[in-house]
Amino acid sequence: MGTPEFAIPSLEVLLKNGYEICAVVTAPDEPKGRGYKLSPPPVKVFALQNNLKVLQPQNLKDPNFINEIKKISPDLIVVVAFRILPKEVFSIPPLGTINVHASLLPKYRGAAPINWAIINGEKETGVTTFFIDEKVDAGNIILQKKIEIGQDETAGELHDKLAKLGAEALLETVKIIQTGKVQTVKQDESLATPAPKIKKEMCQINWTEMKAEHVHNFVRGLSPNPGAFTFLNGKILKIYRTKLVEKTSEAADLKPGQIIVDGDSIFAVCSDLKLVQILEIQIEGKKKLKSEEFLRGYKLKTGDNFEVIEINELRKILKRE
Template identity: 45%
Template structure:
């Protein structure tokens, strides 16, 4: 079968998925339809927000399906009518069995981790938050339990101490697009080989909620640093700062650096702020953390030096609003 004769239905929502979809289109594959999340309203003006995948699909004249419910009879009937050979899923909802078993060549997923590590909705965030020094992307066939199917291929990258979720996301997004093409090619030419995931060997990567972003200053400087970069630039770790007058403001923190050349008194309360010239430091349960950039509530992101021009912080406390 030629690639232009292989009928593909693509499932995805964010920018991470767009790169792979664009690669398929650019390579001349027959993307018969694109399935993405329904449009939603946001902001005070209730502006209609479309997913990144929909924006791209519309621009390229691809058919777009936006089911509210993935088991809806009209959606299932539409998929059967398309009669695709292969489904590809990237950063989408969990598909019901009636959907992923439909195409004759199966349904494969691109996942942002080295499975079986970091199964779940936030693999890139969780890997960095946990201080991992490597991660990667994996393609695998879907099965009942989430992220547990037979592995097709995987590719590893190193995570540097300067990386955050934004930089790793961009790297994996492009590597993943290449792997999607390689996976489809192996299916087409009959060279596909798979291997089962090891039983009982997995690390969970649950969805990031607001409370997951709150900084606990009773952790070590290294742990807090990993927490910050695992959430930067979005959704961003947050805390609150108390000033000399006892007032609190919530802040998002985007960049930090553990330091070992700042001397503090023993038993200094975690969260205590130290200022040296234009630099902002915070005590933790173990070590000192320099805060490099942050964003006070209602303001723009700024360097710590700019923040100190208008604020006189004393300590980090528990954030009130996030």
């Protein structure tokens, strides 16, 4: 059971190692693009390419769906980046239902563990396999694999590494379950931290409150999607990549949110009067560009301001997108 690209390596590793996939459960097709044409989720595309049975329930508590799972009678259910399963589903298989989660639980329980780990400046993260129970991401841990987070690594880059690491952890976990000698560890609830779904309105950079290191982590934690943003002359400006640099004497004369242009480089002043260098940006309605490319078509000068929009007005703007 899974929906996005993150789940594909896990499904693929089970296929390659000869495990019988009774069915693949994924989200319904969704309308996308200007024509709102129905688009299948990535897991469905992969499953059909490999001639696997696909189920796409709208409601996981639908009796017809539950009966279909009972009819299929799986020995084990594997969940990777999917919705919250009701007990009527996860209790069906005799070997249990396991989840591959992209964090070192109990840290970062929730929908966006990769993003929040980077936003919060973590130096390492990993994947956890655990048995699903009624509380979200709180089941007993089977195994964990760790990985370092690079200082400039983005959520997109870390996502791809963790997808592969998750597949490795899943294969190892399934083999352990096959032996019938699974030893689990209960999660320490005192260490639990949330990783809620990220909404667009949460992605605005607040230059007057965020220090340079926080801005840098915020940008890479939201890159490439949904993307950290600010406003320039009333237009949304997404920032995809930054670099921390040393504070300069010039920055001391400027206020948070103001811009320094030095040759083909763009810097922004943060709340601690330290700078982040802006490397990749995208102004509303245009394509993503490196800063030097952006400066050739958009005349910025030192002292210009990145704007912070008040939350109620911001919601109105984002609703129009």
